[in-house]
Amino acid sequence: MWEYSDKVIDHFLHPRNVGELEGADGEAMVGNIACGDALKLTFKLDDQGRIQEARFKTFGCASAIASASAMTEMIKGLTIEEAAKITDQDIADYLGGLPKEKIHCSVMGREALEKAIAHYKGEVVPGVEGKVICECFGVTEPEIERAVRDHNLKSVEEVTNYTKAGGGCGGCADAIQEIIDRVQAAAPGAPRRPPLTNLQKIRLIEDTIQREIRPALQQDGGDLELIDVVGDRVMVATRGACASCAAAQLTLKDFVEAKLKELVAPELRVEEVAP
Amino acid sequence: MTVIYLDNNATTQVDAAVLEAMLPYYHELYGNPSSMHTFGGQVGRRLREAREQVAALLGAAPDEIIFTSCGSESDNTAIRSALATFPGRRHIVTSRVEHPAINALVAHLAKEGYRITELPVDSQGRLNLDQYDQALTPDTAIASLMWANNETGVIFPVEQAAALARNKGILFHTDAVQAVGKIPIDLRQNSIDMLSLSGHKLHAAKGVGVLYVRKGTKFAPLLIGGHQEKGRRGGTENVPSIIGLGVACQLAAQRMDEENTRVKALRDKLENALLAGIPKSRVNGDRVQRLPNTSNISFESIEGEAILLLINELGICASSGSACTSGSLQPSHVLRAMGVPFTMAHGSIRFSLSVFNTEREIDYVVEKFPLVIEKLRALSPYWGVGEAVCATMEG
Numbered sequence: 001m002w003e004y005s006d007k008v009i010d011h012f013l014h015p016r017n018v019g020e021l022e023g024a025d026g027e028a029m030v031g032n033i034a035c036g037d038a039l040k041l042t043f044k045l046d047d048q049g050r051i052q053e054a055r056f057k058t059f060g061c062a063s064a065i066a067s068a069s070a071m072t073e074m075i076k077g078l079t080i081e082e083a084a085k086i087t088d089q090d091i092a093d094y095l096g097g098l099p100k101e102k103i104h105c106s107v108m109g110r111e112a113l114e115k116a117i118a119h120y121k122g123e124v125v126p127g128v129e130g131k132v133i134c135e136c137f138g139v140t141e142p143e144i145e146r147a148v149r150d151h152n153l154k155s156v157e158e159v160t161n162y163t164k165a166g167g168g169c170g171g172c173a174d175a176i177q178e179i180i181d182r183v184q185a186a187a188p189g190a191p192r193r194p195p196l197t198n199l200q201k202i203r204l205i206e207d208t209i210q211r212e213i214r215p216a217l218q219q220d221g222g223d224l225e226l227i228d229v230v231g232d233r234v235m236v237a238t239r240g241a242c243a244s245c246a247a248a249q250l251t252l253k254d255f256v257e258a259k260l261k262e263l264v265a266p267e268l269r270v271e272e273v274a275p
Numbered sequence: 276m277t278v279i280y281l282d283n284n285a286t287t288q289v290d291a292a293v294l295e296a297m298l299p300y301y302h303e304l305y306g307n308p309s310s311m312h313t314f315g316g317q318v319g320r321r322l323r324e325a326r327e328q329v330a331a332l333l334g335a336a337p338d339e340i341i342f343t344s345c346g347s348e349s350d351n352t353a354i355r356s357a358l359a360t361f362p363g364r365r366h367i368v369t370s371r372v373e374h375p376a377i378n379a380l381v382a383h384l385a386k387e388g389y390r391i392t393e394l395p396v397d398s399q400g401r402l403n404l405d406q407y408d409q410a411l412t413p414d415t416a417i418a419s420l421m422w423a424n425n426e427t428g429v430i431f432p433v434e435q436a437a438a439l440a441r442n443k444g445i446l447f448h449t450d451a452v453q454a455v456g457k458i459p460i461d462l463r464q465n466s467i468d469m470l471s472l473s474g475h476k477l478h479a480a481k482g483v484g485v486l487y488v489r490k491g492t493k494f495a496p497l498l499i500g501g502h503q504e505k506g507r508r509g510g511t512e513n514v515p516s517i518i519g520l521g522v523a524c525q526l527a528a529q530r531m532d533e534e535n536t537r538v539k540a541l542r543d544k545l546e547n548a549l550l551a552g553i554p555k556s557r558v559n560g561d562r563v564q565r566l567p568n569t570s571n572i573s574f575e576s577i578e579g580e581a582i583l584l585l586i587n588e589l590g591i592c593a594s595s596g597s598a599c600t601s602g603s604l605q606p607s608h609v610l611r612a613m614g615v616p617f618t619m620a621h622g623s624i625r626f627s628l629s630v631f632n633t634e635r636e637i638d639y640v641v642e643k644f645p646l647v648i649e650k651l652r653a654l655s656p657y658w659g660v661g662e663a664v665c666a667t668m669e670g
Contacts (some may be wrong), residue, residue: 002580012584018654033657034617036578036597036604040656057656059621061580061597065654137604160604167604 004062005096011066016073019055028115031108035137035164037064041112043075043120051075051083056112063098063105070094071109084117086110087150088162103161107147133175136168144176148183156180196265202229204264209236212259217242217251224256227273234260235273248272276590279636283476284425284453284569284627285594289519290478290526297480297519308512309503318514325521329485332524333470334461341486341504342517346452346473347376349486350419352497352508353448353469354380356488357417358389359495361446364416366390370402370431371612373421374450376471378608390414399561400429400613408439417446422454422470426596426609426625427560428569430458434465441466446492452476456527457534457566468492474516478629479523483516530630538628539567541637545626546570548641553648559596559615559623568628571596573610573619574648576657582624585647591640596623618657 004012021027024042031038037060046052054072058065071091075083088110092098098106111125118125130140147153147162156176160166166176196204209226217223222242227235236256242248249272257270280288289297306315308322326337333340343349354367354377367381371393381391392410396402402420411418418440423430433449440447448469454460456477462470469492474483488494488507500509550556555575574582579597586593596607597620605611606620615623626640652658 009584012581013588015654029656033576033621036606036621038656057654059576059655059657060578062584064578065581164604 002063002099002102004066004099007070007094007096008063008066008098011069011095012062015056015058015065015069017053017055017069017076018057020057021053021055024055026116026120028112028119030112030115031060032138033059036060037105037108039064039068039108039112041068041072041116043072043116045080045120049079051078051080060105060108061102063095063102064108066095067091067098067105067109068112071113075113080117080120083113086113089151100161104164107162133179134163134165134168134172137164139163139165141179144179145183148180149187152187153180154184198229201265205229205234205260205268208260208263209256212263213256216255222248222251232265232267232269234268234270236270237273279589279591279632279640281626281628281632281636281640282592282594283629284428284625286475286481287478287629288631289475289480290523292526293479293519293522296522297515300515300518308514309501321518322512322514325517328521329524332455332460332528333472333487334463335487336490338505339462339487339490341488341507342512342520343484343486343508344482344513345484346374346450346471346476347484348497349471349473349484350374350376350448350450351380352486353471353488354384354417354419355497356469356493356495357446357448358384360493361416364414366392366412366414366416368392368394368407368410368415368418368445370394370396370420372396372400372424372426372609373419374425374452377419377421377450396429396612398614400424400427400559400609401561401564402431402436404432404435404439407436411440411443411445413443415443415445417448419448419450422449422451422460423457423566423569424560424609425453426607427571427613428453428566428627429560430454430564430566432564433467437465437467453566453569456524456531457568459531462487462489474520474523477523477527479520480516483513483520485520533630535567538630538632541632541634542568542570542626542628544634545628545637545640546572549644552641552645556648557619559610559613559619569625570627571623571625573615574622574624575618576655577622577648577651579622579624581651582622582647585650586640586644589643589647591643593627594625596625597621 021042021044025045027042029040040057043051043054054075056068056072058068074086074094088106091106091109115125128143130142133139133141133144143163144159144165153159156166156173159176166173206226214224221240223239225237225239227237238248252270252272260268304318306318308315308319326340329340330337367389369377369381385391394402394407420431420433420436422433437447446468449467450471452471452473455472468489470487472485475481496507498509503509503512549572557573559571559573579595583595596610610620610623
């Protein structure tokens with residue numbers, strides 16, 4: 001049995017805003033019956049251009065119904081511009097989280113919202129049309145690219161959880177992996193190729209410590225200073241609360257080194273030196 | 276809340292008499308049946324009795340009964356044994372609607388280089404015996420067909436299938452996990468070589484199963500270890516569960532009539548009432564050649580997990596062939612193999628009864644269930660739009 005949050009169960013058992021609005025300003029239908037879930041969204045604006053009413057109908061499981069119900073609650077009272085900023089993560093967060101296999105339910109909510117807004121504006125949703133990668137669920141290349149980029153997805157399984165792509169016959173797994181590799185290689189922070197020069201490496205280490213590491217340590221009253229870089233050894237000195245903290249070694253390995261490995265180069269090692 | 280348990284193909288309640296028989300062997304009579312002392316030896320005698328009780332239900336000889344840990348172990352042992360004892364043969368015949376214990380195993384064996392024939396079924400879940408017969412070749416090591424389907428209850432003609440395999444000198448195995456205790460089985464009357472059963476499907480405990488191996492059948496064990504089960508399955512016996520299984524088999528024989536009269540009548544009452552009371556609903560699978568306790572019904576335009584969670588609020592337990600319940604994204608492989616339309620496949624519910632169900636319970640379900648369907652259909656964008664989407668799935 002799925003471990004649904006109380007909020008998911010609440011929105012499933014008592015869905016808000018069920019139905020269809022006559023003469024809606026925006027409307028959209030996403031998903032289809034073959035895929036196992038579908039969502040029809042309609043909304044109306046008030047005089048100020050805010051969403052006055054929203055209604056939905058969903059064919060799908062408990063979390064699909066709950067995601068749609070939550071989304072309609074979230075957009076009421078928002079302007080089109082504000083509503084357009086709602087992400088699938090926002091919908092999942094509003095519900096107190098979703099099981100990872102069910103993330104695609106919140107994605108369906110966001111897709112319906114996007115499409116309904118595009119309908120209102122008389123536009124076509126950008127970045128959806130394209131080569132179909134997953135035949136079973138009709139998922140296109142731009143849709144997969146976007147999910148990988150927006151959520152920093154690293155595996156085919158994660159892509160399936162978000163988009164359903166690859167969840168049927170599995171024949172497109174290689175194609176999905178290629179998209180992941182391509183998008184991840186282009187993403188900021190991805191391992192640079194060709195290898196960094198020493199100067200680039202030191203700059204990137206400095207930059208990462210400045211932007212990613214120090215702000216996090218400073219939240220706990222700690223701090224860190226880069227002393228030197230020798231080959232792959234990164235010499236640092238702890239400051240503030242870190243200098244007297246018993247867990248500082250752990251922080252250096254689990255956080256500082258991990259961050260540097262992730263964002264600069266996987267072969268880096270962090271060593272503490274006397275200040 | 277009172278629970279109305281209509282999910283007996285998933286697991287069953289351990290019968291009170293079974294539990295009572297098991298309990299002493301956890302604490303007071305904890306001896307090892309292999310020991311030389313009387314303290315252990317008395318347990319060995321009780322195991323022998325359990326073996327006889329299981330054999331009696333199947334029309335088998337006690338020597339032909341091997342205790343295992345579950346139905347899946349029995350299935351794995353049977354297939355692996357056939358491959359090991361006929362090393363020159365590289366082909367397996369089975370069906371597309373088998374339990375994962377066979378289905379996933381043969382998929383694995385395909386990667387090891389074995390050739391697999393998975394026979395299709397028709398829209399009623401029935402097998403074509405001519406097609407089956409043609410699939411049996413001199414290279415076939417074993418044919419394995421389930422006796423009754425866990426999702427639809429549809430019964431395969433395994434006795435005829437076993438005879439056809441015997442004619443060609445091919446071993447025949449059946450996964451009878453859902454059939455044992457629900458329909459009469461007499462292994463003296465047919466040529467089935469191996470049969471799997473699972474304790475927890477017939478009111479015994481989880482963690483005990485049986486592989487029947489007909490006398491004279493070449494056999495290679497899966498678990499190598501001690502001399503238990505005459506060297507055919509190493510590992511100290513799950514004594515309490517085996518003793519409980521013996522009692523459960525005895526009870527199953529006594530209740531066989533009730534299962535096929537009272538339980539069947541309850542199942543039919545439930546099924547007919549739901550079909551009559553809920554438009555656009557239909558039974559999946561052959562309603563004639565079917566287990567007496569199982570009913571698989573599809574409700575158009577809605578999704579099974581949502582149905583299950585709503586009836587859960589009413590204390591009703593059942594299961595579904597929908598995609599969402601399994602964690603996979605596609606509906607059940609059984610319904611797909613039968614070509615059940617998409618509009619129906621996602622909204623399938625399996626009710627499976629036992630002798631413990633009462634008429635009152637069924638009346639309650641008949642009263643409440645249609646309201647759940649109505650509630651979900653009111654939410655569905657596909658309900659009442661006139662033209663139904665009638666795409667048929669390919670398996």
